[in-house]
Structures are given as structure tokens and as C-alpha cells.
Amino acid sequence: MTVRATALVAPAITRLIMLAALGAGVPASAADAPASAYPLGAASFQANCVVCHGPAGAGLPGLAPPLSYPARYAASSEGRRQLAMTVLYGMIGDISVGDKHFNFQMPDFARLDDATLAATLNYVVFDLDHASTDLKPITADEIATERAHPLDGAAVHEHRKSVAPSGP
Ligand code: HEC
Numbered sequence: 001m002t003v004r005a006t007a008l009v010a011p012a013i014t015r016l017i018m019l020a021a022l023g024a025g026v027p028a029s030a031a032d033a034p035a036s037a038y039p040l041g042a043a044s045f046q047a048n049c050v051v052c053h054g055p056a057g058a059g060l061p062g063l064a065p066p067l068s069y070p071a072r073y074a075a076s077s078e079g080r081r082q083l084a085m086t087v088l089y090g091m092i093g094d095i096s097v098g099d100k101h102f103n104f105q106m107p108d109f110a111r112l113d114d115a116t117l118a119a120t121l122n123y124v125v126f127d128l129d130h131a132s133t134d135l136k137p138i139t140a141d142e143i144a145t146e147r148a149h150p151l152d153g154a155a156v157h158e159h160r161k162s163v164a165p166s167g168p
Pocket of ligand 1: 044045049050051052053063064065067070083086087091092093094095097102103104106107109120121124157160
């Protein structure tokens with residue numbers, strides 16, 4: 001192989017390796033089943049949420065609840081508000097999930113834009129929780145509506161009582 005040919009082939013190989021590395025998150029065509037219907041949400045979840053809720057949303061005992069039930073919230077308008085508020089403003093105060101208690105602080109993610117927060121919640125609801133596709137995806141507008149009414153994490157905890165009165 002001449003030097004010239006090597007110079008042409010090497011960058012092509014580098015590109016292939018890079019594409020293979022990206023392949024998991026970015027399907028090249030419809031034939032490659034997408035890993036997520038919400039790739040932006042999946043990426044945001046990996047970057048912002050897994051440290052506490054775990055890569056598949058299973059939670060961490062004593063630290064953060066599993067995220068295997070918020071799909072239920074997405075079925076009611078107050079529940080959808082609750083999801084938006086939780087990511088925008090965080091949550092503080094004791095919650096029960098089944099027979100487990102969590103009482104640690106969920107940080108706020110108001111620094112992320114509306115579309116990113118909506119996609120992150122849709123990733124949780126539809127990909128991690130396998131919610132029925134009859135449910136409407138959460139929109140950036142729904143996030144924007146809650147962003148217009150700033151709350152603190154204690155108020156988010158208080159509102160949760162109206163959507164999960166006896167704990168999920
Ligand atoms: C520092 C750890 C931490 C991080 C990071 C974190 N959470 Fe949480 N999350 C918690 C804790 C703790 C709670 C429960 C709060 C409480 O006890 O009041 C919670 C609660 C929640 C709830 C509400 C559950 C319920 O029953 O009402 C949702 C939804 C949620 N988190 C989603 C997310 C998403 C999405 C992200 C990423 C954008 C995220 N969390 C990042 C710790 C975290």
C-alpha cells in the first residue's frame with residue numbers, strides 16, 4: 001500500500017470507528033431499531049439523572065426512588081404538572097413508594113431548557129416505564145407553563161400529595 005493510499009484509508013477507518021461508537025445512540029436508518037424514541041431525553045437522563053436514579057431508573061435504596069411509576073402521573077393533568085414541577089424545582093420531604101421511604105433532596109434542573117426537560121420526562125415515561133402510546137407525550141409548552149410559576153422543592157412535595165395521596 002502506498003503512503004498516499006494509507007493517507008486516504010486511515011481517516012475513513014477512524015470515521016467508521018467513531019460511527020460505531022455513536023451507533024448505540026444514533027440509529028443510522030429505520031432498519032436499526034432506535035434504542036430510544038427520545039434520544040435527547042435518553043442523553044439528558046444519562047447526563048443528569050442516573051447518578052441518583054440509576055441507568056435504568058431502578059433508584060438507589062435510601063437515596064432516590066425508582067422511576068418505574070411516573071407513567072401513572074402522565075395520565076392526569078395534575079400528574080403531568082407534578083412531573084414538570086419535579087424536574088424544574090426538585091423535591092424535598094419524605095415520600096413513600098410502596099413500603100419504602102425516601103427523604104432526600106431531588107435537585108432542580110431549571111437550567112435545562114423546556115424541550116430537554118420534556119424529552120427527559122418522555123424518556124422516563126415511555127422508554128423506562130413503557131407507558132401506553134395512547135398517552136400524549138409531555139410537551140415543551142407544559143414545561144414552560146410550570147416554569148412561569150416558580151416554586152420550591154417543599155411546594156412540589158406538597159403538590160405531590162394531590163396526585164399520589166397514599167403513595168404510588
Ligand atoms: C441528587 C440525586 C438526584 C438526581 C441527580 C435526580 N433525582 Fe429525581 N429524585 C431524587 C430524590 C431524593 C427524590 C425523592 C425526593 C423526596 O424524597 O422528596 C427524587 C424524585 C424524583 C421524582 C418524583 C417521584 C415521585 O414519586 O414523585 C421524579 C419524577 C424524578 N426524581 C425524576 C428525576 C429526573 C428526570 C432526573 C434527571 C433530570 C432526576 N430525578 C435527578 C434524587 C435525584
